[in-house]
Amino acid sequence: MVNLRISDIDCYYGSIKALDNINFSVREGEFVGILGPNGSGKTTALRAISRTLKPRVGTIFLDDQNIYDMENREVAKTVAVVPQESISTFDFTALDIVLMGRNPYIDRFRQESREDLAIAKRVMELTNTWSFAERPVNELSGGEKQRVIIARALTQEPKILLLDEPTSHLDIGNQLEIMDLIKRLCETKKLLIIAVFHDFNLAARYCDSIILLKEGKIVAVGKSEETLTSENVRKVFSVDTIVKKHPVTGFLHVIPVSRPLNQKQKTLSIHLISGCGTGSLLMKILKDEGYFVTAGVLNLLDTDQETAQLLKIPITSEAPFSPITEESHTANLKMISKANAVVITPTQFGDGNLRNLEAAESGLKKGIPTVLIDNGSIEERDFTNGKATKYLGSLKSKGAITVKSNNELLELLDKLERKNNKNSHHRKGTNPVK
């Protein structure tokens, strides 16, 4: 049973503190990812564990043995390191490089034995590198080279594998192949793995638990669902993200959201009638432009509803997959009455959400400008035997404006905004809903 305990360590580069009171432990068969911005101490943590940078305070225990009291060769039999990128000098073959991993086992006055070669062969077959064993490493591609380095680490027959962004220079295919291999080793050989990542999604996909570092301190530690939250990511990286479990892969996905360019709040309040994701992008665009945005009625679990939740847009909602009830219809009408404009996205209409068009019509009657985004496919989106098409036609005849694109819509809203500003100079009023 291998147990690695990082016990309250402080690491320094000269007088600069790189790690501050880091404390965690990892057991065999566990895969821990370290994430954090540049300079947060990720690599330093690995260097401390691999005995490259001795902590000034605290130490690291391998099964209750202080690793800084151990012999170099003894540590090399237990801990192997895969660096970010390997310097390749001279023309060593892949096999030469892999056999160097046997160094801690070979006596000074001996050569590699058949047994050493057998071990090298086994791990090279495992890492898919045996086929080019006799080729010089300098001639290998980035992915092949990195697999050779992993093979070298494995010939050390380690119990602990430390990886510093092992795949950051590789294409997506190679990334997944190498990470799958490492994950398999973790599960089958019960290796203890600590890896530094830059890629949230890769970390979330492979790690059992994640440590978030910022400025040398641990900000969060735990399972990826607990640590990779949008709050934590903002705290550590100062970036807004959407964190979601992907429906197909079942893994957490962290998607960065661009920061709004124009954060000046505008006066207009826009109500969106959307659904099925047709309003999601628009919600983000309108928010970024500084408009006050509301939406409804949206069913819970609808993509647009989730987007609204992430963007903190007030909505009128309805139970999942249920038709709009009288109650939510009334609430929606109330929201519309406070809006300066209503925008209807090219969503699908069924009997369940047809009342949204009814709500739009009543808004139009009250003189609230109504805009239809039309992509010319109304027949395909109409699942109400023409009722929705008819509604939309009558909205148009009653003065609803049709635009072809989001850009056209923004131009139109811009005009409305300026008009509204002029009016509010003359008479204070038409305040947006708060």
Next chain:
Amino acid sequence: MSSNEAESAYFKRFARWKLIVLILILALILTITFAITVGPKQISPIDAYKIVIDKIPFIGDLITSSSSSMEEAVIIDVRLPRILGAALVGIALTVAGVVLQGLFRNPMADPYLIGISAGAGLGASLSMAFGIGLSFFGVLYSIPLMAFIFAIGTVFLVYTLSKTGEEVPMLTLLLVGIAVNLFLMAINSIIRLYSGEAVHAILAWLFGTLVPCNWNYVKIALPFVVVGVALIYVFARDLNIMLLGEEQAHHLGVDTERLKKILLVSATLITAAAVSISGTIGFIGLIIPHIARILVGPDHRILIPSSALTGAIVLILCDTAARTISRPMELPVGIITALLGAPFFIYLVRRKKRSVIR
């Protein structure tokens, strides 16, 4: 490739290594035979062998040399010590070059990189110009010992100046070495300005020459070169791993700080020993390691012995050229190594670009 193929190829190379070393030893013997017979007085190889074997205890009693005492004196007192000196210097400079190129992971590294040549040059110049050390070491040993002591002292200075905390970063060592080299060369230039008649001797020494090499010189250099090269060879596998970089070598169980110390001290001692008996012969320590690397590959377990033997062969041949081509005048052997070495090296680099360090 079938798996057995790579496996057997791997073990075949140990046999191939032995063969390479054997061939090079034979080549060295042939080279010595050639060099010993060439000169103002031509002596046949058979006679030369007889003279040499006659001098070996016990075995010498078995044969009788019919050569004259003049021939014997030429072989035993003049040519043999000089050839052995050339061999020792060739071995020392080449092996030191291999070590420093490996440690610095820099193809431009040579044995003189960390101040040895400038230090030795300063010591030798002081002795030749002002007779410093003459009374202490005597006429015979004054120049080599002054060179030796100044060489070691300079490396020690460079090493101390490069030390940050408990570590000696290789890049700092390299840069400090260059700076100290230039500084001492400047001082050496000043000495030359005031050295009067000794300036010719100093210049010849700085180019490198084996003219003064006698048995006493061989005896000075021999123990250092034998012990130093043997010690370096013991750490050949570690040196391979050092090529991956210090951090990775550390992860593979190499005690890098200790290894650096052992290798730097050994390389310094053998280089200083070589320089003390021959002056600062250039190019050998830079080029022979590259030639050997092209021929036998990067593994230090074969690179060290094969480059050492190649270095010995090449320097003996260059020295033979130096003492014969412009007879009766002698050229400093360092000029020959540079004149032949530089074009040949460029040819090799252009012919097989990929095998020179990347």
